[in-house]
Amino acid sequence: MTAFVYRGPGERGLEDRPIPGIQNPTDAVVRVVKTTICGTDLHILKGDVPTCKPGRILGHEGVGIVDRVGPGVTSFRPGDHVLISCISACGKCAYCRRGMYSHCATGGWILGNEIDGTQAEYVRIPHADTSLYPVPADADEEALVMLSDILPTGFECGVLNGKVAPGSTIAIVGAGPIGLAALLTAQFYSPAEIIMVDFDENRLDVAKRFGATQVVNAGREDPAEAVMKLTDGRGVDTAIEAVGVPASFVTCENIVAPGGTIANVGVHGVKVDLHLERLWSQNITITTRLVDTVTTPMLLKTVQAGKVDPTKLITHHFTLDAVLDAYEAFSHAANTGALKVIIDV
Amino acid sequence: MTAFVYRGPGERGLEDRPIPGIQNPTDAVVRVVKTTICGTDLHILKGDVPTCKPGRILGHEGVGIVDRVGPGVTSFRPGDHVLISCISACGKCAYCRRGMYSHCATGGWILGNEIDGTQAEYVRIPHADTSLYPVPADADEEALVMLSDILPTGFECGVLNGKVAPGSTIAIVGAGPIGLAALLTAQFYSPAEIIMVDFDENRLDVAKRFGATQVVNAGREDPAEAVMKLTDGRGVDTAIEAVGVPASFVTCENIVAPGGTIANVGVHGVKVDLHLERLWSQNITITTRLVDTVTTPMLLKTVQAGKVDPTKLITHHFTLDAVLDAYEAFSHAANTGALKVIIDV
Amino acid sequence: MTAFVYRGPGERGLEDRPIPGIQNPTDAVVRVVKTTICGTDLHILKGDVPTCKPGRILGHEGVGIVDRVGPGVTSFRPGDHVLISCISACGKCAYCRRGMYSHCATGGWILGNEIDGTQAEYVRIPHADTSLYPVPADADEEALVMLSDILPTGFECGVLNGKVAPGSTIAIVGAGPIGLAALLTAQFYSPAEIIMVDFDENRLDVAKRFGATQVVNAGREDPAEAVMKLTDGRGVDTAIEAVGVPASFVTCENIVAPGGTIANVGVHGVKVDLHLERLWSQNITITTRLVDTVTTPMLLKTVQAGKVDPTKLITHHFTLDAVLDAYEAFSHAANTGALKVIIDV
C-alpha cells in the first residue's frame, strides 16, 4: 500500500508498505477513505517530537471502512463506516475510567507517532471498540474528518476547560485551525463576545465570518491593551491560548478578568512566565489538556443536528499521491490560506 | 483607645487613637475582644504592601461585641457577639453576587490595609451585615478568631480549589499557619494521603500531630523527588502551594499527577516559571485565590460540630499592651515555635 | 395613582391609590413605564394564592424609572432606568448568600402578592439594590419586561436545572409562555433536538417558529408514546414540565431516559404520582425551583448580544387604563393567541 513516511528531520516521502495486520485481539484494520494533516505532523517532520521515530507512517485523523477486526472487537465488523479518533483508549485503565483517554496506560496519542498512522491506504487501530466511532448513514465524511482531532481539541481543551457560558466574554489568542475550531464550538454556549487575536489579517477575516464579534491584529496593536479596551477594562471571562508560545500565554495572563479562566490549547516548546506576583489574588484558573476525545459522541450529534459546520475549516483537497503538495499548501498557510486540507485516499 | 499602628517601613508602635465612629449607614463599630497577627501584617511592616499607608491601625482578624450600628444595618445590634471577617463585602456588586467577596467593588481586603483594623480596642466594620457573623452562644472565642482569615484561606484557596476528595493523595508545600490550616480542613474530605513539605522540623512534627500521613524535610532531600518516591512515581492529585516563592511553586509543578490540581495559596512577590513545555499535555489545573470568606458559615458549623479544632493553631497569648512582644514571638517562629498568637484586648 | 387591584376571588378593578412612599432605608419607589401579566396573576384572581389578600395591587414584572430611594440604597438614584425583578432579595440572609433569592428571609416572591405590585403607576421595591437592575442605554424596554420573570423562570427552573447540553435531546411539556421561554433559552446550549408538547396547535406552530425541532399534539396522540417514537425508544435527556398538572408530570416520568433529568417549572395544585417502582433504578434527577432571578445579569447580556429575542413572546399591547382588556386577552389565550401582553403605564 502507499503510505506517507517520516524518515528523520526534514526527510519524508511516499513509500510502498505492507498492509498492516491484526496484532492484538482488540485491533481493527481500517481502509482509510479520507485523512488530513495536523500542525503536529509538521512538528514531527522538523524532528521536534522525540517519541516519533524515523520510518513512521504519519497521520492521526481520518474516516474509513473497517477491513478486519481482532477476536476481541465487539462493536465493529468489516464493512463498517468509521471515524478514527486521534486518541487510542483502552477504556479499562484508571485514566480511561476517569475520562482521561489522553493518558490511557496503553494508548493516548500514539497513532502516527508511536505506531503507524492514517496517511496511508490502511491503518491498524488498537483498542478499536473505544477508539473508533460509527459514522451515521447520512453524515458528511469530510465533516467527520474534523472530528478526529481538531474539533474535540478546540472544544475540550479550549471551550469546556474555559467554561464558556451564555453571555460571557471570551478571547481566543491564535486564529489557526485550532483557534478557529474553538471559535466554532464556543458558540454552542452563546457567549456575548468572542474576540479573536492573530497576526494574520486573512485568518482574522475568516474568524469574523465564523462568528467572532471582534478581532485584534496583534501585529498592529498590543493585543492585551486592545482586548482590555474592547472590554472597557474588565478583561475576559475566558482566554483561550491557541498558539503555544510564551508571548501569547502572557497575553492571556494580561486579559483574564478576576474569576476568569485561561484555557491552554497550544503545544508549548519552552516554559512561560507566570506572573503570580499579580495573579495570586485574582481568583483565576489555568488549565492544560491533551485532547481526550471523550466528547466525540456529543460532537457527532451537534454536527448531525446542524449546530456546527466543521467543513468550513476545509480549504483544500488532494489525493494521497499528491500528499507532498498537501503538506506544501498546509505548511505555507500564510500564502495559501490553508486551514485544513482533505486527502482522499 | 489603644491601637497598634504601622508608621512606615520598619516603624510601628502603640498609639492612643479616637474610638472610630459610623461613617456610612451600613457600618458597625465593634469593640474588639480578641485579635491575632497574620503573616500579611509582617509584610506590611516591611513596607511590602503599597496599599497600606503609614498611620494605619493593623489587623484584619478578631471577635468582639457590636458597639454601634449605622441605620442601614439590619442583622446586628449593639451587644451582639460577632466574628469579624478579614474580607469586607457589600453583598450587592457583581463580584459579591458571584461569591467573589475578595473582589467586592467597595470592599475586599481593606481592613488593616486601606482602612483601620482590629489590633485596637475598637474597629469600624463597613458593610457590617455581610462582613460580620454571629458568634454562637456556646462557641469558643479563640477558635473563632481562626475563622476570620486563616481557616477560610486554607480551606477555600487550598482545599476547595484543590478539589481534595475521599481517597485522594495531596501534598501541602509549606507547614506555616496557612499550610497547617489547609491540612486541618483538608481532612473534611478524607484524603488517603497528606504529605507535608517544609524546612522546619518542628513544624513537620506539628503537621504529623495535625494529621499529615507523611512529611518531607525540604532541607534534607529534594522535595519533588521525595514526594514522587512516596507516591510510587504517580505524583499527587492535589498540590497546595502555601509558601509564596518560585521554588515551592515549581515543586508543585513537579509533583502534580496528570489530571491533578495545583492550588496556590501563597502570596507571591515575583513571577514563577510555568513549565508548559511539559505541562501543556498533562491535563492539570492551576488555581489562584484571595480568600472570599464565603465558607465562613460552613466552617462555623464544622467547628461547632467538633469536626475541626482550630485552637490547635494557637501557641501563644498576649494582651494588647504587649502586642510588640506578640509580633516578636510571631515573627521569630523558627525559634519560638509560634503558629498563631491570641491578643486579648 | 391608577392601580389594578385584586378585591377577592373573581373581583378586581382599577382604583385610585396613593403613590407609595419609602418604608425602609433600602426601599426604592419606581415609576412604572411598562408592565405585563403573568399566569400567576390569574391564579390570584381565582383566589388560589392564599398569601395574596384582597386589596392588593397585582403585578411583579416591569421596567421603570427610579423616583425616590431610601438612605440605605447605594446602587440607584432617582432618574435611573431600571428592570424590576419579580423576586425581592436582601442579599444578606443565608438563602441569598447561597444564590437562593427565591427563599430570601425577608423577600422572595412578595411583589404583587404580599405587598403591592407593578400594575400601577408607581411601586415600592424593597431591597432595591439587589432587586432592581440597571437598564442599558440602548436596550429595548419591552424585551427587558420579559426579564422580570418569564425568561429567568424558563431558564433557571427549566434549562439550567435540566442541564441542557450541546447535542442533547430535550422535551418541553407545555407550550405556554413559560414553556416557550424555556424553548428560547434552551437554545443557548445548542441541544440537537427540542420536542415541544401541547394541546394547542397554534402554540405548537409558534414553538416551531421559535426553534422546536419536533412538536407533539397531546390531544391527538399519546404524548409519551409520541416522544419515545421520535427518540427511537431512547427517551430524552431533559424533560421540562411547564404546565403544572399531574398528567404532564407523569408524561415527563415516561419519557426521561436513564441518567436524564425532569426539571419541573409548573405551579402544581395537587400531588402527583411518582413511579419509583420503575424509576428507582433509572438514575434520574428531578428538580423543582421557584425562580431565583440570579441569572438576570447573564440574561441581560444575552439579550444585548442578540443571542435571544424575548420580544418574540409579546403578542398584544394595552395601556394601563385598558388593563381589564389585557387580562381578557391574556386569559383567553386559546382564542386570542396571546402569549405575553405589554401594558404601557
Next chain:
Amino acid sequence: MTAFVYRGPGERGLEDRPIPGIQNPTDAVVRVVKTTICGTDLHILKGDVPTCKPGRILGHEGVGIVDRVGPGVTSFRPGDHVLISCISACGKCAYCRRGMYSHCATGGWILGNEIDGTQAEYVRIPHADTSLYPVPADADEEALVMLSDILPTGFECGVLNGKVAPGSTIAIVGAGPIGLAALLTAQFYSPAEIIMVDFDENRLDVAKRFGATQVVNAGREDPAEAVMKLTDGRGVDTAIEAVGVPASFVTCENIVAPGGTIANVGVHGVKVDLHLERLWSQNITITTRLVDTVTTPMLLKTVQAGKVDPTKLITHHFTLDAVLDAYEAFSHAANTGALKVIIDV
C-alpha cells in the same frame, strides 16, 4: 461444584453444578473465596424479581481468585486476587462511557440475576477487565466483600447523589445495612449532623456507634416531626431514603429543607406520592440510582487508608455448606441482629 440455587418462589437449596467455563473472550472464571447475602437476594427468593428465573445461582458479591481468563482479558491472569463488582460493565457502550455502568448495554446488574452468581465455588464474570478489581496485598478480604455492592450503593446513591458536605445536616431514613453503609461513607464529607431514622432500637444503637449524632425511633414518634424538631424547624440538607416504601419517601419529602436533596437508595415496589403542590417552589432535587460501582477504586483507597472500616457491618460468619443458616440469620435480622453475613466458600 456446590452452589446455592433459586428454584422458584419460596424454593431454594444447595445443588451440585458444573464449574462454569469461559463463554466470551472477555470472561473470567473466578474461584469464590468469600461471598455474602444482599437484601435483593431475599426479594428474588420471594419471586419479586421477574428477571431472575428458577435455576439461577444467586449472589452478586464476593472476593476470589481468578481461575481462568478468556483471550480478550488483559488486566487479570489466573491466580490474581480479585474483588467482584455486583455490576458487570463492558466499558465501551454509551452508558459505560458516561460512567453509568448500571445501565451497560450488555451488563448492569446481571450477576445472580440474569446469569449465575457468586454463592457457589466458582463464578463466570463477563467483561472481567472492567468488572473485577485487584485486591491489594495487605487488604482485609472481608472488608472488600463490602465493596462489591453495599458500600458503593450507600456511597453513590446516598452520599454522592445527596451532595453531603462539610457542616451539612443529613437524615438517613432506614438503618438497615444500606442505610448504615450510607452512614459510614457520609462521614467522608464531615457533615455536622447525621440523624438516623428506623423502627428497630437495636439498629439505632448500632447507628449511634457508627457515628449518627441523633437517632429517631419512627415507632415511637412521628419521624418527620422529630427531625424538624431536631433541626429547629429548618429541615435537612440531605435526606437519604434507604427503605423503599412510600411512607419513608414521604418522610423525606417532609424533612428536606429548601435547596436540599432527597437521594433515593431504596428499592421500591409501588409508586409514591410526590407532593409537588408544596415542593414545586422549594428548590429541591430528587435523585434515583442503581449503583454504578464507578467509585470502587476510590472506596478501595479509603478502606486501605483506614478512613472507613466496612467490617463493622459484618455480624455473622458461615460456610457455604451452611448457606441456608446464613439466609435464616440474615432474613430474621430483627431477632438475630444480623447486618451483613460472610459466607466462606
